Amino acid sequence: MEFPFWSKDIETMDRSRLEQLQLQRLRDIVGYALKTPFYQKRLGKAWMHSPDDIKSLADLRKIPFTTKEDLRQNYPKGMLAVDMEQVVRVHSSSGTTGVPTVIYYTRDDLDRWTDLLARGITASGATSRDIFQNMMSYGLFTGGLGLHYGAERVGMTVIPVGGGNTQRQLQIMKDFGTTALHITPSYLLHIQQRMAEFGIKRSDLALRKAYMGAEPHSETTRQKLQDLYQVDIFNCYGLSEMNGPGVAFECCCKSDPHVWEDGYIIEIIDPVSGEPLPDGEKGEVVFTNLIRYALPLMRYRTRDLAFIHTEPCPCGRTHRRMSRIQGRTDDMMIINGVNVFPSQIEEVLMSIPEVGNNYMIYLSTHEGLDRLTVKVELYQKLFTGDLSQIDSLKGKIKDKLRASITINAHIELHEPGSLPAFEGKAKRVVDERIKL
Amino acid sequence: MKLTQISVFLENRKGRLFEICSKLGQSGVNIRALTIAETETFGVLRMIVDKPDAAVKMFQQNNITANRTEVVAVEVPDKPGGLAEVLKVLTEANVNVEYMYGFMEKASEKALMVFRFDDSEKAAKVLTAAGVNVVTRKDIQGL
Numbered sequence: 001m002e003f004p005f006w007s008k009d010i011e012t013m014d015r016s017r018l019e020q021l022q023l024q025r026l027r028d029i030v031g032y033a034l035k036t037p038f039y040q041k042r043l044g045k046a047w048m049h050s051p052d053d054i055k056s057l058a059d060l061r062k063i064p065f066t067t068k069e070d071l072r073q074n075y076p077k078g079m080l081a082v083d084m085e086q087v088v089r090v091h092s093s094s095g096t097t098g099v100p101t102v103i104y105y106t107r108d109d110l111d112r113w114t115d116l117l118a119r120g121i122t123a124s125g126a127t128s129r130d131i132f133q134n135m136m137s138y139g140l141f142t143g144g145l146g147l148h149y150g151a152e153r154v155g156m157t158v159i160p161v162g163g164g165n166t167q168r169q170l171q172i173m174k175d176f177g178t179t180a181l182h183i184t185p186s187y188l189l190h191i192q193q194r195m196a197e198f199g200i201k202r203s204d205l206a207l208r209k210a211y212m213g214a215e216p217h218s219e220t221t222r223q224k225l226q227d228l229y230q231v232d233i234f235n236c237y238g239l240s241e242m243n244g245p246g247v248a249f250e251c252c253c254k255s256d257p258h259v260w261e262d263g264y265i266i267e268i269i270d271p272v273s274g275e276p277l278p279d280g281e282k283g284e285v286v287f288t289n290l291i292r293y294a295l296p297l298m299r300y301r302t303r304d305l306a307f308i309h310t311e312p313c314p315c316g317r318t319h320r321r322m323s324r325i326q327g328r329t330d331d332m333m334i335i336n337g338v339n340v341f342p343s344q345i346e347e348v349l350m351s352i353p354e355v356g357n358n359y360m361i362y363l364s365t366h367e368g369l370d371r372l373t374v375k376v377e378l379y380q381k382l383f384t385g386d387l388s389q390i391d392s393l394k395g396k397i398k399d400k401l402r403a404s405i406t407i408n409a410h411i412e413l414h415e416p417g418s419l420p421a422f423e424g425k426a427k428r429v430v431d432e433r434i435k436l
Numbered sequence: 437m438k439l440t441q442i443s444v445f446l447e448n449r450k451g452r453l454f455e456i457c458s459k460l461g462q463s464g465v466n467i468r469a470l471t472i473a474e475t476e477t478f479g480v481l482r483m484i485v486d487k488p489d490a491a492v493k494m495f496q497q498n499n500i501t502a503n504r505t506e507v508v509a510v511e512v513p514d515k516p517g518g519l520a521e522v523l524k525v526l527t528e529a530n531v532n533v534e535y536m537y538g539f540m541e542k543a544s545e546k547a548l549m550v551f552r553f554d555d556s557e558k559a560a561k562v563l564t565a566a567g568v569n570v571v572t573r574k575d576i577q578g579l
Contacts, residue, residue: 385443
C-alpha cells in the first residue's frame with residue numbers, strides 16, 4: 001500500500017532528529033514567551049531568563065504548567081507576545097465563568113497551522129480532486145476556519161456551508177458531488193436519519209470521506225457511521241489553545257491520530273501529581289505549542305485524558321499517535337460539539353433575579369442531536385401571577401444562555417423546593433444521552 | 437369594584453392541584469371561581485376565593501408560589517349575545533381583555549365572568565357607565 005504524505009521528510013523523520021527540531025523550536029517559543037509579562041514571571045520562577053536556559057528537551061519539565069485559568073486571568077492581551085499590528089487573526093472560546101479565552105495568530109502562525117492541517121488531510125488520502133463540504137461552524141470557533149484553509153491548501157474544492165440546515169446540506173452534497181465532509185458524529189448520524197425525508201438517496205451522493213472532530217465518540221460509532229454511509233471516517237483532534245483542529249490527525253490506517261510532534265510537544269501527566277507518565281499510560285494531555293508566536297503556550301493542561309500508543313503505525317510516520325479522549329479531569333460538557341462548563345450556565349441563571357437558587361442540567365438525545373434542558377425554580381417573591389411573565393422569563397433565560405454558550409436550551413420552570421436539593425456536593429448535571 | 441384573584445404557579449404533576457385545594461379547604465377558604473392556564477410543564481392556577489388574605493397567608497406558610505392579581509367580575513346576561521354586549525362596551529373603550537373565565541354559581545338569571553383587563557380601572561368605569569353590573573368584593577363573599 002502506498003501511503004500519501006504532505007511533508008514526508010518531516011513526517012517520517014527519525015525520533016532523534018525530530019527531538020532536535022522540537023528543541024530548536026522550543027527555544028524560539030521561549031524567546032517569544034519571555035516577551036510577555038506572564039511568562040517572564042512564570043519562567044523567572046524556574047530561573048529561565050533566556051532561550052539559552054533550555055539546554056535539552058528535558059528542561060521543558062522545569063517550565064510550570066499553564067492552565068485555562070491563566071488564559072482567563074490574562075484576558076484579553078496579557079499573553080500576547082507580538083505587536084497587535086502583526087496579528088492577523090483572533091479566535092476565542094467561551095470561558096468557564098464568562099470570561100472568554102482568546103488566541104492570536106500572526107500570518108506565519110496561520111501558515112504553519114494551515115500546513116499541519118494540509119498534512120493531516122493528505123494523510124487521510126484526500127487530494128485536490130476532492131470536494132470538501134465544511135459543516136463545522138465558522139466564526140470565533142476554530143473548527144470551521146481551521147479545516148477550511150487546510151483543505152484549500154491541499155487544493156480541494158471547499159464549500160464553506162457551516163453548521164445546520166440539513167436540507168440545504170444534503171442538496172449541496174448532491175448538487176456539487178461532495179466527496180469529503182467535516183462534521184460532528186452526532187450531526188452525521190442526524191443527516192442520515194433525515195435523508196429519506198428530503199428525497200435523497202445514498203446513491204445520489206459521491207461521499208467518500210468524513211473528518212470527525214470536536215466531539216468524543218467511540219470506535220463503535222465510527223464503524224456504525226462508516227457502514228451507514230459507506231465512507232471512511234477519520235478522527236482529528238485539536239483545541240483552540242493549540243491553534244485549533246489538526247493537532248493530531250488520523251492517517252489511512254485509521255488507528256488513532258498522529259500528533260504532529262514538530263508542531264506540538266505532547267506530554268501525558270498524572271493529573272494529581274503533575275508527574276510525567278510513560279507512553280501507554282492514561283493521564284492528562286499537556287501540550288506545548290511550537291508553532292504559534294503571537295500567543296505562546298507552553299505545557300498547557302488540556303484536562304483531556306488520553307494515552308500515547310507505544311506501537312509504531314504501519315504508515316511509517318514517526319509522530320506518535322494519541323488515543324481517543326477517554327474523559328476529562330474537569331466537569332466540561334460537550335454539547336453538539338460545543339464545550340460548555342456547568343459554571344457558565346450557573347452564572348447566567350444567577351444573573352436573573354426571578355430564578356431561585358436551585359437548578360438542574362439535563363442532557364438528552366433528540367433526533368440524533370444533543371439537547372440541553374435547564375430546569376430552574378421560580379423565585380417566589382417575583383412571581384406576578386401572569387403566564388406571560390413566565391413565558392418571557394423562559395425566553396429571557398434562553399436568550400441569555402444562547403449569548404453565553406451559543407446553545408439553544410430548553411427551559412423548564414419549577415416550583416420552589418421541587419428540584420432535588422443537595423447536601424454536600426451538588427450533582428446538577430444528568431447526562432441521559434445515548435452514548436455514541 | 438375590583439376583585440382580588442389569587443394566582444398560583446403549579447408544576448404539571450400528579451396530585452399537585454389536589455394538594456393545593458385540600459390545603460385551602462383545611463384553611464376554611466372557599467373557591468368561588470377557578471381556571472388553569474397551562475403549558476407543557478407548568479400551569480398557573482387562577483382563582484377567586486371568599487377569603488383571599490387567608491389564602492395568601494396559607495400559601496406563604498406552605499412555600500407555595502402565589503400572588504395577587506386585580507380582576508373585575510361582571511354580570512353577563514345569560515342569553516344569546518350576552519357576552520358580546522359586554523365586550524362591545526370594552527372594545528369601544530379600547531380596553532383589552534387579557535383573559536377571562538366563568539364563575540361557578542348557583543342558578544340565576546345572569547352569568548358571572550371574571551375578566552383580567554390591561555386597565556381594570558377604566559374597564560370597571562366604562563362597564564358601570566354602560567349599565568353593566570360589576571360585582572364587588574362584598575357580593576362575592578355574600579354569594
